[in-house]
Structure formats: C-alpha cells, structure tokens
Amino acid sequence: MSLFKIYVCVKHVPDSAATITVLGSDRIDANVTFLINPYDEHALTEAARIRQQHAPAEVVAVCLGPSAAENTLRSAMAMGADRSILVVTPQDHDSIFTARALKSAIAQDGEPGIILTGKEAIDTEGMQTLFRLAANFGLPAATNVVKLQLQDAAALVECEKESGAVDVIRMGLPCVVGAGKGLNTPRYPTFPEIVKSRKKEVKKIDVAALGIARPASRVEIIELKPAVENRAPRALTGSAAEIARQIAAILKEEARVI
Amino acid sequence: MEKVALLIEFKAGRVKKANFGMATLVRRSGKAMCAFVVNDSAAEAQAALEPYGVQQVVAIRSGGPGAAWDPARWARAIAAAMDRFGITQLVGLTTPQGRDLLPRIAAQLDAPLIMDCLEVDLDRQMVKTSRYSGKTVATIRLSGRHFIYGLRGNAVEAQKAPVAAERLSFDDTPGGDGGFEVLETRSDGGEALNLAEADVIISGGRGMKSGENFRLLFDCARLINGAAVGASRVAVDLGWVPYRMQVGQTGVKVNPKVYIACGISGSVQHFAGMKSSGMIIALNTDPNAAILAHCDYYAVADLFDVLPELKRQLTASMSSAE
Ligand SMILES: Cc1cc2nc3c(=O)[nH]c(=O)nc-3n(C[C@H](O)[C@H](O)[C@H](O)COP(=O)(O)OP(=O)(O)OC[C@H]3O[C@@H](n4cnc5c(N)ncnc54)[C@H](O)[C@@H]3O)c2cc1C
Numbered sequence: 001m002s003l004f005k006i007y008v009c010v011k012h013v014p015d016s017a018a019t020i021t022v023l024g025s026d027r028i029d030a031n032v033t034f035l036i037n038p039y040d041e042h043a044l045t046e047a048a049r050i051r052q053q054h055a056p057a058e059v060v061a062v063c064l065g066p067s068a069a070e071n072t073l074r075s076a077m078a079m080g081a082d083r084s085i086l087v088v089t090p091q092d093h094d095s096i097f098t099a100r101a102l103k104s105a106i107a108q109d110g111e112p113g114i115i116l117t118g119k120e121a122i123d124t125e126g127m128q129t130l131f132r133l134a135a136n137f138g139l140p141a142a143t144n145v146v147k148l149q150l151q152d153a154a155a156l157v158e159c160e161k162e163s164g165a166v167d168v169i170r171m172g173l174p175c176v177v178g179a180g181k182g183l184n185t186p187r188y189p190t191f192p193e194i195v196k197s198r199k200k201e202v203k204k205i206d207v208a209a210l211g212i213a214r215p216a217s218r219v220e221i222i223e224l225k226p227a228v229e230n231r232a233p234r235a236l237t238g239s240a241a242e243i244a245r246q247i248a249a250i251l252k253e254e255a256r257v258i
Numbered sequence: 259m260e261k262v263a264l265l266i267e268f269k270a271g272r273v274k275k276a277n278f279g280m281a282t283l284v285r286r287s288g289k290a291m292c293a294f295v296v297n298d299s300a301a302e303a304q305a306a307l308e309p310y311g312v313q314q315v316v317a318i319r320s321g322g323p324g325a326a327w328d329p330a331r332w333a334r335a336i337a338a339a340m341d342r343f344g345i346t347q348l349v350g351l352t353t354p355q356g357r358d359l360l361p362r363i364a365a366q367l368d369a370p371l372i373m374d375c376l377e378v379d380l381d382r383q384m385v386k387t388s389r390y391s392g393k394t395v396a397t398i399r400l401s402g403r404h405f406i407y408g409l410r411g412n413a414v415e416a417q418k419a420p421v422a423a424e425r426l427s428f429d430d431t432p433g434g435d436g437g438f439e440v441l442e443t444r445s446d447g448g449e450a451l452n453l454a455e456a457d458v459i460i461s462g463g464r465g466m467k468s469g470e471n472f473r474l475l476f477d478c479a480r481l482i483n484g485a486a487v488g489a490s491r492v493a494v495d496l497g498w499v500p501y502r503m504q505v506g507q508t509g510v511k512v513n514p515k516v517y518i519a520c521g522i523s524g525s526v527q528h529f530a531g532m533k534s535s536g537m538i539i540a541l542n543t544d545p546n547a548a549i550l551a552h553c554d555y556y557a558v559a560d561l562f563d564v565l566p567e568l569k570r571q572l573t574a575s576m577s578s579a580e
Contacts, residue, residue: 016507016527020393028390038508096370122507123390127373127408128361135365140330140438143358156441162354162452164502165445167327172437181508182501217402219370224396227388231538233550236557243557244567247518247539248575250555251482255516255537257458258482258575 004057005110006047009102009117009133010040010076012069016122026221027092036072039118041079041186042179046148047116048080049184054150058082060109064089064101070202078189078197085109089207094219095124097212099132104210112137112174114155119144119178134176142169146182261290262380263340264312265350265359268298269452273306276351276455278416280409281310284349285419287380293423294318294339294348296332297325304423311419316343317427329355330438333362335430340367340404342428347380352408352511353454360408369404374511376534378407391507391530410534411454412513453505456486459514459532461505463490465521465542465561469498474565475520481572488512488532490522506531520561524549541565 014020018032036044044061051057061076061084063069073084087105106112115137120127127143134141146166147158155175159167160182189197236246251258262284267274277293284291292314295303300317307315320335321328336359340348348363350356352374364371376395377386383400385407453459460475472487479485488505489498505512507530517535522528524540524547532538538553541561550556557564 014390016391016530017525020390022394028394094370096368099365125374125387125389126371127357128364128371131361131365132368135368140436141362142438143361144354159358160354160502161358161443162502163445164500165443167329167443168441170439170441175437215368217368217370218400219372220399220401221389222384222397222399224389224394227393227395227533229533229552231552231554233553234555236555240559240563241567241570243559243564244571247555247557247564247568248571250537250539251458251516252575255458257484257515258572 004054004113006050006057006059007106007112007115008040008043008047008059008061008076008081009115009129010044010061010063010072011037011118011121011123012063012065012072013037013121013123020226022224022226026224028224034068034072036075037118037121039120039122039179039181040076042181042183043116043118043177044076044079044081045184045186046179048187050114050150051080054113057113060084062102062105063087064093064098064207066090073202074197077200078194079187081200083201083203085203085205087205087207087210095126095129095132096215096217096219099129099136100212100215101207101210102129102133103136104212105205114150114174115139115176116179117176119180130176130178137174137176139175140171141176141178142171143178144180145177146180148177148183261292261343261345262287262347262349263343263345264291264293265336265348265356266293266295266303266307267351267353267355271299271302273303274351274455275416276353276411277307278310279412279414280349280351281307281312282417283378283409283414284380285311289380290314292316292343292345294336296320296335300425300427304425308423309418309420310416311421313421313423315423315425317425318430319427320430326440327443328440329358329362330436331430333359333366334433337363337366338430339428346403347405347407349378349407349409352410353452356408360406364406367404368402369406370400370402371406371408372398372400373408374410375407376410376413378409388534391526392533410511410513412457412515451484451486453486453488453503453510453512456512456514457484458482458516458518459486459488459505459512460518460520461488461490461522462493462520463522464492464496466493466498472499474561474569477569478565478572481569481576490528519549519553520565522549523547524552
C-alpha cells in the first residue's frame, strides 16, 4: 500500500502575549517570541490521529517563513509531524503568494492524501489561505472544522457556524481542512518527543527556487500603526446598588442602548 | 457608473441588521449599489434595504428551488453574478457565513480579499484592519481585477437614505459539485443573537465561578435590546459555557457599542477580541486587574453584589420606558 501523505501547513507567528513594536511605518520588530499558530496545533494533533488510522501514513509539516521558522517546524515535529519543509523567505507575503508557494512546495514533495491547516493565523487574521491553496490544487475545502472522519475516498467533516449550528459536509479526498478550535485538544509534546524532534528532517527550499511569478493580485501593507488607546478609565464607587444605578444611567444617557 | 455589490446575509428569513451599516458604507462612497441575495427573499431584501439607499436587488438562485445552503456552489454563483453584472468590488460581512463565502469567491477569482475591515475606501481600494491581536492597525492596499472586502460587524453605523430599488434575478448554471457536498445543517437551537452583531455584550470570566452563575448575565442581557452574553476563554475551557461564546484572539472578535466585562482580568488575548468596543465597563474585585486600566468605566466590586442590582435597575428602567 502506498504511503498516505498528510500535509499540515503551519505558520510561524508572534506569541499572542508579545509586545508588538512597529518599526518604520509598515513592519513589526521581529525580535519577539514566535510560536506555531494556535489553530495549526489543532491541525497537527488531528494529523497525528489520522496517521494512526490510515497507516501507512506520514505527516509532513510545511511552512513559508524566515529561517527562524525552523523552530516552529521543530515544535510541529515534536507534536507529531514526521518531517517538515521550510520554504525560506526573507519577507512577509500575502495569502495569495503564500498559497502559491505552499502548493508548489507540497506538489514538489508528493501527492497529498489530505491537507490540514488552521482556520486562520492569529497575526494577520486573513482567514483565506486554505481556500486559495485548495483552489490552486483544484480541491474542495472546508473551514472551522470541529469534527473529521476519514472514509474510503472521502472526508466527512462538521463545520461550526453561528449559534451552535454545524454543516455536515462530505469532501472527496484529497481535500483541504481548516481546523477550528473545537476539533480536538492539542496534545503537547513530552520531553523525549522534543528531543526526538531535533533529529527529524527540516528540508529547506529557497522561495526563489520555486520560481513563483509575482501575482497580479496582491495586498500590501501601506502603513502599520500601534493601536491607540484613548480611554480614560473612570471609577464608579459606592454600594453595589449605587454602582448598578450608575451603570444603568451610563447605558441610558451616554451609550443610549436602553 | 461603477457598481459595488453587497452580499446580503439573512437570518431566519430576515435581513440581518449588520447589512444596513454595510449599505451605508457603500452609499457614502457615492457608487451605485447592488444587493446580492442568494436563495432568500428578494422582496424582503428590497423592503429592508431601500431605506438604506440600495438601488438594485439581484436574486441569485443557486441549486434550483428549495436548494439548501452550499457555500462552494453559492460562491461559484456569486462569482458568476459578479461577472454578469460587471461587478469588480464586493462587500460582505465577517460573520461565520461570510468567512465561508468570501474567501471561496476570492480564491476562485484569484482576487485580493481583506476580512474584518474597520474602514473601506472603495475609490482607492484601501482598507483599515487590525493586525497582531488588535495591537496594531494596518492600512492595506488591494491590487487586482476584483476586490473583496469582509466588513467587521458594527464597523459602520447605519444611516437611512431611502430610495426605490429594482429587482433582477440571476440563475446559476449547474456544474459538478467539485467533490464537495453539504449533507445537512444541524442546529442545537443556540441563542438567537450572534455575538459579532450584538450592540451590547455582557461577558463573564473566571470570576463567575460556575456555569450556572452565567444566568446573572443572561438575566441582564434579556433586559437590554440587542444584548448578548460572551465569555473569556477560561470560562469556556472550564466547560461553563460553549466555545461560541468565547470573545478574544481565538474566539469571536466583537465590536459592540458597550462591552461589560464581569470577573474578567483583561488579558491581551481577551482584549484582542473586544478592544474596538465603543465603551468598555469592567466589574472586578481586584483593583490591580489589567482591565481596569483599559476601560471607560470600572467598579472595584463583587459581581455577585452588583449584577442582581443591575438587573433590578434595568427592570425598573424598562417599566418606566413603557
Ligand atoms: C494562544 C492563546 C489564545 C488565547 N485566546 C483567548 C481568547 O480568545 N479569549 C480569552 O478570553 N482568553 C484567551 N486566552 C487566555 C488568556 O491568556 C487568559 O488566560 C484569559 O483571558 C483569562 O480569563 P479570565 O479573565 O476569565 O480569568 P482570570 O485571568 O483568572 O481573571 C479572573 C478575574 O475575575 C476577577 N474576579 C474573581 N472573582 C470576582 C468577583 N466575585 N467579582 C468580580 N471579579 C471577580 C479576578 O479579580 C480576576 O481579575 C488565550 C491564551 C493564549 C495563550
């Protein structure tokens, strides 16, 4: 039986708790802790689960990012990826270019049985790379997946929508799955797994070697500014009843919502 | 004249309120507006949207009469309708439905898309949106042949400007399903109001101490028109309330007129989801809680004392309004 290849696209993102400093007018000081994008952890955990069920299978983590993203791939391998591919780039890219680069790197490596990724990245919050990747491959895609079941030639997924509704969708394999938070509880690696991940392969490809032409469609950051906070906190004091009375008055007179 | 299409979203047969702000945004650009309605009532859309300056309603019929929701097929139909009506700019909402449709349309057209826009300049194809967990605001330029925008709920205040609208229709052409099939849509009958569209949100965190105590928040929310209840991740992780109520970096991003945080410390990840709120009110027993330094009004007080009083106040102001 041929190897079932599970590709997991992961992004190297600043720690959500990091202090972000804007340099110049369009980029951030990258001298902060970077981590694997949280939603991608759900994708990796799911990939490791599928590998069990679909043996023989392998999990390959793929990332477009700076050389430092090797750390993120090491975390991905500690969480279960067997090997990884880093498409090294010196700059940030939009999702249009990113999806082309990921497609090219995956297609060069092998034939995907399924592709997983997080439903969005917490830094740029684009919410679209997975759909573009799927379109580049001509594959079906679903986002915010909270349940995934592989059948013979199909994936049965449940996608969370608003107010607790879910869509139950069948996609032919291969397909692209955008992991939502409800998919699983990420399994964090044990120390031996971390040690083992250091020996796993990170194949580095220079982005230029993929020969991707500059897309005619793109988005560019013209300006990046720290979010200004212009709130001047005022204390409400007195007894609980007095505080409640003041809140009700604020809702009525200032905010005009009641 | 250049026309901009609005992707209208319905809920239970009615046009969602958030569409009116979206129509207002496009009307202010001075461009003609055309509302796309997929498999929902164009008559209802016309009646609801005429007051906001929409001059044209296009009923897109996808999948034949009675066809159920199918994001892949709808996206193809919307892209085809854009082509048919010569639309190069499409504006939708950053709701769960918008998150499922707009990226599919953008991928199909290989068009630039920015979700969760706070501002959109339709003349220059520039938007403002938050980046890095709400810690920065980015001005972004889109280039391409088509431009797609997902607007953050409540980003633009709706303003009336009545016109009369004409109604057109467009039928999609059947094609293969592309290996994608919606088998069913299930609902657990969750709360009626989506957090992202609420005018007022009352949220609870670890300080609520149990899921049952969230009743205190629901009791107040019920007394405020357009109010919904949210939660911090801790309250979700402890199993007190469902994940869809989580506000923050890895939850829903909200933009209400008023956000009331009860027993929430104000972590950066929580702020990432609610910092653009019009007004923030915090109730916390800890005078050093981070949220107290980043809000408009706060009370260092026990939520279990204040919330029952607030319920009483709201009940009183409701009956005095009648
Ligand atoms: C990658 C990542 C993503 C995350 N995403 C999110 C997210 O989307 N949303 C989110 O919320 N968090 C998120 N978090 C978690 C975040 O870091 C915090 O842990 C969380 O927000 C804290 O929740 P809390 O404020 O309810 O709890 P705590 O920080 O424990 O605060 C509880 C507060 O309640 C107050 N309190 C206690 N009793 C009372 C009382 N009787 N009356 C009044 N006040 C009282 C306390 O003084 C305290 O300030 C994320 C973390 C990470 C690492």
